[in-house]
Amino acid sequence: MKSESKLFEKINSIYKELKIFADEYKIISRVELREKIKDLLQEIPLIKDDKKFLEENYDSTPINYLFLGSIKEIPDSINAPSLIEHINYKDITFYYGHTFGIDEKILEQARKRVYKFKNEKMRKILDTFLNKSDYEPAKIISDKRKILAIKGNSQYVILVYPSILILNDEIKDLSWEENLVFAVPTGISPGPYLNFYKINANKILLNKDFVWIVDIEDESVSPFVGYPKDKDLNSNFKSSQLARYASRVISMDIEDDF
Template identity: 35%
Template sequence: MHENKLITRYELRMKIKELIHLQHFSDAEQQECEKLYEYPLLQFIFLSVTSGTPYSILAPILHEKREYKQMMFHYSHTFPLSDEALEEKYHAVCKQKLEHLQQIVSNLLLQAGYGILKSSDYQTLAKLAQTSLKIVLFCSILELANQIQELVLSSSDVFVIPPGTNINPFIQFYQQHSNAILLAEATVWLIDPETETISTFIGTPNGNLLQFFTKSELTRLIERHWRPTITEDF
């Protein structure tokens, strides 16, 4: 993690996670670190690099940050940030994140007993008995929002998105599109690639998939303020 570099929150946290794994920290050692630093070890290192006192003289100092297309970018004050650099990094990390999401989805489907018929270009076709799924991955809620109106929704459609940096696009998407998605019995899954947790954002997963899901705090928050009325007059 060189200081003169632009890195996303996702990349940085995954690198720290890998570092902790390579150092062979046991659960007991990580718990001891949490007592000492008052944060889980991953979070302590992340905060020390991005906002606090570096945990080591060799650690990078990435105290500058910028939000761009629902990604948070961290960099040092010496980095020559530009829109071109942000866009280039965004596309590179999107590819990396989508591949990670694809892996999580494939593992989930296999655990749930689905057969994967086809998996390419961040789309997966899967089947279990009479239930078919067409799963499409998006790098952000913004990309899904840009395409959702062009789609003819069906009950087999599953859209997968990662969390973002700002709740407002999620609220706006829920307000504008949850009615149509729920009426079609399609679903939107929220998968956090950092923790590999899978939550429902809109709709309810079919059958035995549900046991692998939690309801996200994001969805709970939105539903407290906005409850869609399911009607065909939209």
């Protein structure tokens, strides 16, 4: 019981910080909230027994427990934020309190904030990924969307997009070059990725270019369209279920046409 008491003291301390965070921003995206929880778990870490207790009694990881406790209708604690309302807006899930009124202007401001947040997180994850694959420290060039990765005679130009929807809108106007990588984050549903794959995958493959998916929460990079020849890159990729699913779905669509 004593250990459980200490656990919930830590949880309440984290909830207090999350409430301050929620009060400051009013409307918070799923990725921002979960990343804030990750940061707070670094500052107020749970021990192995704490994690075991949450898993055995709540079938939950610390991040999921705190996340769900912040968005459900009846909070676990008076210290927890009450982000019980949600809305999906341009491939982003936002949470907010029931007394907070939202409109298009508020959503657009929040979207821009989240896109900036995602870009910064993705660049850091890509930098770590490239360093693990023995590339020179990534150079951010031009509008901070573009990253140059070099290893010997191998070079990749990586364009970072905060949403697959943005890439889908802009790809038709891009200047194509070999070894171009389009990096996008994970999204709230597979639909936009399948649509993008169906429309653009063949052209990307013919140009010897690639699409990578960056998972901000688990800090991983997965191939979505195309595989580079570099064994170091391939060995550091996380296996991509979405790429296999997209390929299978598109193949089924083609078979249905005959």
